[in-house]
Amino acid sequence: QVQLVESGGGLVQPGGSLRLSCAASGSIFEINSMAWYRQAPGKQRELVAAITSGGSTNYADSVKGRFTISRDNAKNTVYLQMNSLRPEDTAVYYCHVNALAWGHPTPHDYWGQGTQVTVSS
Numbered sequence: 001q002v003q004l005v006e007s008g009g010g011l012v013q014p015g016g017s018l019r020l021s022c023a024a025s026g027s028i029f030e031i032n033s034m035a036w037y038r039q040a041p042g043k044q045r046e047l048v049a050a051i052t053s054g055g056s057t058n059y060a061d062s063v064k065g066r067f068t069i070s071r072d073n074a075k076n077t078v079y080l081q082m083n084s085l086r087p088e089d090t091a092v093y094y095c096h097v098n099a100l101a102w103g104h105p106t107p108h109d110y111w112g113q114g115t116q117v118t119v120s121s
Contacts, residue, residue, distance in 0.1 A: 002016045002026040002110045009115030010104055016119070020080040022112055023096030026101040033070055034078035034098075038091035038117075045094070051063050051082060062088075085119045 010021040024031065035050035049059045049069035057069055061073035068081040078095065 001062055001064050002097065002099050002101055002108075004097060004110055004112035006093070006095050006112040006115040009093060009117045011118045011120065013121055014086060016085050017081070017083045018085065020082070020093055020095075020115060022078045022097075024076040024099065024110070025067050028099055029102050030100045031076060032098045032100070032106075032107055034069075035070065035096040036078070036080045037094045038089075039094070039114075040088075040091040043091075048093070050052060051078065067121075082117070085117075087119045089097055089117060091117060096107075101107055101114060 001027045002024055003033050004024055006022045008018060013118055028112040033050060033052045036048040038048050041055045047060060048063055049067055051069045051071055059108050067083045071078045092114040094114045097110045098107050100107045
């Protein structure tokens with residue numbers, strides 16, 4: 001089993017910055033990809049940013065140029081640096097990991113519990 005622990009959310013003013021962290025632990029054999037999703041009030045969950053084991057990244061159009069996803073392989077941790085935050089960025093942000101765990105024949109999807117990001121004056 002794989003566990004994801006998120007941190008870094010909070011309240012920030014428009015134009016401010018936050019850095020989200022997500023640490024994966026447990027019986028991890030190999031991590032294939034890591035990503036951040038978000039769900040705003042009254043809206044569907046959407047992909048914000050993703051990074052593969054090879055380092056390839058992709059971003060939602062709404063956050064390109066403002067957000068940066070990165071990883072620390074030694075710590076099994078993924079980060080989301082969020083700059084120039086806007087009120088429309090307000091959402092619960094969820095960490096997602098696709099990983100192969102020890103004792104499992106195939107990779108599975110794992111989700112963090114979510115961390116609240118609120119952008120408001």
